[in-house]
Amino acid sequence: MAGLTLSLVLSACGAQPAKNVTAQSAAPSLSASATASPSTDVPSPEVPAPPAAPAAPVQPALKTFTFADGHISFSYPDSWSVRTQRGPGQEGHPWQPVEAIVSDRTGADLFSVSSGANGIGCSAGPVNRTVFDKAPAPGMREVDGTAPMFGFIVERSGGDDSYFMAVMNPRNLEEGDVSSQCTLLKMGNGAAQNRVIFNQSVYPNPVPGFLSRQAAKSWMATGQYAQLKALMLSLKYS
Incomplete structure (x- = not known):
């Protein structure tokens, strides 16, 4: 069989020399290419999955408190509580203030707001003030049209810092x-x-007494600060 095969090849060479040279030179190339081709059984490299999106922070359920006269209201986490008490005022004065005090779930007092007071101003002295944070408070407006703002500030007087x-x-x-x-x-x-x-x-001290301004700035990154703000x-005011 080997001799027969060789005879057929040589016969073809004599009949078509130009075509046979091309065929012979191409054949090894095809053979080499087939030998170099990777096995289809080799698994493809795995593409890492994209990182999962961070979960959105869970917002606490809220309650709304409204003063008895219906004017000032606010929203607060439903795990907190509000109690009211009579604020300082003059007997018989038409404006008798009421104070609402907000406490957290442990009963620690966090925030106070009074309404209906008879004060018309307050005393002041020289200080050096730094503002840590501020934002518009769209629901409040004074009788002269001034739009109040939320603020977190520190004032220095006599070498001591006071936070508001x-x-x-x-x-x-x-x-x-x-x-x-x-x-x-x-x-x-x-x-x-x-x-x-x-x-x-x-x-217990619900809102830290800051030992430094850096400590006050660190508190601003906490959930308690975000809830109070x-x-x-x-x-x-309605």
Whole structure:
């Protein structure tokens, strides 16, 4: 059989020399190509799956508190609570303030807001003020048309720092050497005041008494800060 095959090849070479040269030179190339081709059984390299999108933060359920006169309201986490008490005022004065105090689930007091006060101003002294955070408070407007703003500030006087976080008149958000803050707002039903309760001496201490400005800035990254800021931005006067 081998001899027969060789004879056939040689016969073909004599009949068509040009075509046979091409065929012979191409044949090894095809053979080499087939030998070099990778096996189809080799698995393809795995492509890593894209990272999963981070889960959206869970927003706490909210409740709404409204003062008995129907004017000032705000929203707060449903695990917190609100109690009211009579604020300071003059007997027989038509404006008798009511104070609402917001506490967390442990009963620690976090925030205070009063409505219907008879105050018309407050005293001030020289301080140096730095503003850590501020934002419009769209639900509040004073009787003269001023739009209050949320702010978190620190004031230095006599070498000591005092921290304030409230919805206040924009003049309290001017930085540098200024007059000390006054968070009294003049509303249609009398004066209103609000503040986060910073307390460095009472335990448990719900809002930290800051040992440094850096500590105050670190607190701004916590969930408690975000919840208190959201509460104050929800303040509304009707």
